[in-house]
Amino acid sequence: MDERLLIFQEVAKTNNISLSARKLHISQPSVTLQIKSLEKEYGAEFFNRSNKGVSLTKEGKVFYGYVQSVLDILASAKEEIEALSKNQKKVICLGATLTIGEYILPHLIAFLYKIHPEVEFKVKIANTESISQDILEKKMHIGLIEGPVDKNKNLNVENFWEDQLVVVIPNSHPWSARKTIRLEELLNERILTREEGSGTRKVMEIMLKQSGLDPAQLNIAMELGSTQAIKHAVAAGLGITIISALTVSKESDQKVFKTLQIEDSPLYRPLNILTDARIKKTKEENILIKLLTNRDLIRRILSKDDYDIAEPIIKPRLIASK
DSSP, X not given: OHHHHHHHHHHHHHSOHHHHHHHHTSOHHHHHHHHHHHHHHHTSOOEXXXXXXXXXXXHHHHHHHHHHHHHHHHHHHHHHHHHHHTTOOEEXXXXXXHHHHHHTHHHHHHHHHHHOXXXXXXXXXXXXXXXXXXXXXXXXXXXXXXXXXXXXXXXXXXXXXXXXXXXXXXXXXXXXXXXXXXXXXXXXXXXXXXXXXXXXXXXXXXXXXXXXXXXXXXXXXXXXXXXXXXXXXXXXXXXXXXXXXXXXXXXXXXXXXXXXXXXXXXXXXXXXXXXXXTSOOOHHHHHXXXXXXXXXXXXXXXXXXXXXXTSOSSOGGGTSOO
């Protein structure tokens, strides 16, 4: 049954029996035979056949959804059984966007390591679009993202934190004596921003539109692939930026540059947990998600200095799964 379902899944993805046979390293007649065997067993045709290839019928689309669920469950069972048989450490495959990955996640992982030393993390840092795609392709099970993500029935999105966006300017800027700025004043400035697909950039563009401003009117002087690069460019006087308050608190305190609040329409972006609705989460993944949804605890963890974070600030039983 497992082999037949894998063959069905591949044909449904490629819409081509010959291509599926090559990918699966089996003969084309074998693929056809297995598909016909399934159709006979369920009393329905799953594919429309034509000279151009095959496509799912109504019955095939229904069956495909169930096949995906069954194969996901079997894959999870295999991972768990292999981990038990090999006495492996539990691994959480996690993706995070840049701001979360650089300024929040290290503190959370350090806290969890202290409480659950048996858990290991495989972390990928990428932008929102890349993380959401990896979740859908089951390359990772949990994503921590900034800003909006396209609606998809297979994705669960849950808010765990809110991050304010602020305007950051060089100390030499004419606005350096001010504490606030109006959004329309940004139109005359050289703007440094993240790349297309970045959560920060998406939120900035959405908020500008909601305030009646067209993001296309901004004078984008430079697109940079990391928050750190943007901060260095602002400090060097190359322009100004709209960026996460989380990422600039230390530099602002050290007067490396100046941060301004947006007075007419403060910008806040949600930080979200992204998971695949089709996959059952492991015990360890549930522990992480439970921690992420405990806002008081996160606030306390993030308020600790780096040298303090290794010491747990609550007892393990408060976040352990029951």
